[in-house]
Amino acid sequence: MSVVIHGATKIDADGIVDDFWVAFGSHSILATGIGTGWHGWATADGVSVVNAAGRIVTPGFIDIHGHGGGGHAFDDGADEIHAALAVHRAHGTTRSVISLVANPIETLSASLAAIAELTASDELILGSHLEGPYLAPAQRGAHSQKHLGTPNRDELAQLLSAARGTLRQLTIAPELPGALDAIEQLTDAGVTVAIGHTEADFALTKEAFDRGATLLTHAFNAMPGIKHREPGPVTAALGDPRVALELILDGFHVHPEVARIAFFAAPQRIVLITDAMAAAGANDGEYTLGDLDVTVAAGRAVLSGTDTIAGSTVTQDAALRSALFDSGIDPVLAVRAVTASPARALSFDERFGYLAPGFASDVVLLDANWFVTDVWAAGVPVAQTNAVP
Ligand SMILES: [Zn+2]
Incomplete structure (x- = not known):
């Protein structure tokens, strides 16, 4: 199972990128890019596609x-x-x-x-x-x-x-x-x-x-x-x-x-x-x-x-x-x-902390006010049960 998120504003330690997309599987981020390049990743069976226009995407x-x-x-x-x-x-x-x-x-x-x-x-x-x-x-x-x-x-x-x-x-x-x-x-x-x-x-x-x-x-x-x-x-x-x-x-x-x-x-x-x-x-x-x-x-x-x-x-x-x-x-x-x-x-910087190919499939989506809307941890969606901000 894999996930494609597109249209988001990416923010990580490497900088800010608009109209960003990221494709990830259960283990690692597979590919990232700008614009419509995600289309090729969205055709596989069982892939879930998230339109994140207007939202911010960061590493977990x-x-x-x-x-x-x-x-x-x-x-x-x-x-x-x-x-x-x-x-x-x-x-x-x-x-x-x-x-x-x-x-x-x-x-x-x-x-x-x-x-x-x-x-x-x-x-x-x-x-x-x-x-x-x-x-x-x-x-x-x-x-x-x-x-x-x-x-x-x-x-x-x-x-x-x-x-x-x-x-x-x-x-x-x-x-x-x-x-x-x-x-x-x-x-x-x-x-x-x-x-x-x-x-x-x-x-x-x-x-x-x-x-x-x-x-x-x-x-x-x-x-x-x-x-x-x-x-x-x-x-x-x-x-x-x-x-x-x-x-x-x-x-x-x-x-x-x-x-x-x-x-x-x-x-x-x-x-x-x-x-x-x-x-x-x-x-x-x-x-x-x-x-x-x-x-x-x-x-x-x-x-x-x-x-x-x-x-x-x-x-x-x-x-x-x-x-x-x-x-x-x-x-x-x-x-x-x-x-x-x-x-x-803690010397985990080759595996965690960036939205780039090879890094862990840890992804957070936030709304324009920086409240979390979606989380994937090791590629798995996390239930959003939090009523407490
Ligand atoms: Zn303490």
Whole structure:
């Protein structure tokens, strides 16, 4: 079965093309072009043809940092992961990394092993992200203090072996004892190391990047900000072309003007993540994140009884609209931040993130106001069940 979409305005990191068409099968994009060249691809048996005049077509979105959605938490096992991902998929996120909050090492090992199985059976799952336990206690955010720890070789080897090659990302505070050595051990094992939940200054963050870290976990959140005499981790990341910066654009985590400055300073290296907890695409109310209680009101999630933000309730299409309309980001750069840049951050950029032959059949159609109308993930149409924008 294959699909031909024609007449759309294509936007990806390569630029904007009007009257664009794309033909794709279940595995990969077969051909693209402009005008009427799609006719030859529309004659085969079983091909479905979509006239997308007036709409925007982009590659599928890639979320490299999320914790759940639709009332379901990624920490709670395979069924909950699938249910949460279905909600994000309807909002355009076709490939996802499963993030885990700090927990006892045995619990994390079991979760990593379960996600390794899911990664083998569901090609839309890219692997796992350990956000804890190697975080600075003073910047722990919504991670339980009692589960935080410091890294050592044997423990990391245990986690790596549980993940069987599917641990894609690990967040670490570089000031912890053993952290810089851990960065080398992890990057040697093919893991993308992110700096985050940290009190590190500019110099230490630079050193962490020199030791192999290539990502900043939710820039500005759970780390020192930018001061004119204390430039901090964000400035270190913005100034280093090897490093990508995660950003949560949900209206609460980062001011739109600060987001605009980040895009201006590193236009090719901003990655819009959701960091979504279970309430994304679901109702306000009481939730849990790991073993912490979270209260969600008007879409803002906080640790119950505190003012500490506990993840977001955003979906990537909403983050994209925030970049476009609240921060005024150029559409090519905004789309890049949910497609090519996250793919590149985790070294998936030869397979995901562009609408070009050979790339995965992950395609999103949006209306002129940037609301998702159709999604194909690995060539399969995704049910549009989302009533929540
Ligand atoms: Zn997170």
